[in-house]
């Protein structure tokens with residue numbers, strides 16, 4: 001199997017006081033190793049539910065989630081996660097926050113190696129010099145950069161991001177898109193990005209999956225054809241406009 005993630009016929013309903021609330025209806029999504037998969041869809045259509053299923057935080061009512069050839073049934077530390085509001089520990093410095101996953105999954109790694117690995121990432125995202133600051137001393141964009149470093153410091157199989165740039169202003173957000181591309185040039189990890197920003201999905205994604213309906217189904221899958229070395233300017237080309245119009 002070449003796919004890192006295989007979501008097959010995933011159907012899920014929440015049990016609520018008013019009865020079952022069907023959210024996902026037979027989703028099929030495949031993400032090859034190293035690919036960036038962007039999932040777009042309106043608010044409330046089940047995107048966060050999908051991330052919880054892939055991360056093994058919940059199991060679907062029907063269908064299967066496979067990660068690296070293994071059926072996902074429980075949480076695993078081979079999945080890195082990033083959210084809209086990064087949860088950084090205020091009593092730890094930025095460096096200590098980024099190192100945290102290594103303390104958990106690589107207890108035998110030396111302290112020096114952990115610091116080297118964390119600093120390598122902090123430098124890549126432009127946070128060199130901020131490693132000793134507390135999270136509250138950083139801007140929202142910088143906190144999100146730090147949380148991205150923390151999510152990938154232990155080289156998880158996949159990074160799942162649930163609207164990670166949603167709380168940022170438009171300029172900071174575009175900066176983060178560039179940083180994201182730079183990070184993946186250095187470390188081509190597999191990504192699932194949940195977003196409701198169509199431009200973001202087309203700029204970052206190798207494939208864009210559109211969910212809609214209630215319960216949500218896969219409406220559309222687009223293999224993005226922007227050039228591999230795409231820049232923000234490529235979002236303003238006729239090709240990009242055409243692609244966005246199809247979403």
Ligand code: ADP
Pocket residue numbers: 014015016021023041042043044045046047048049050
């Ligand atoms: P999205 O992330 O696309 O906005 P969610 O996956 O968070 O959507 O939610 C999909 C639907 O399921 C929404 O109608 C939401 O209110 C409902 N929902 C989400 N989590 C729960 C839960 N734990 N219990 C009951 N309903 C939920």
Ligand code: MG
Pocket residue numbers: 047048049162
């Ligand atoms: Mg959500």
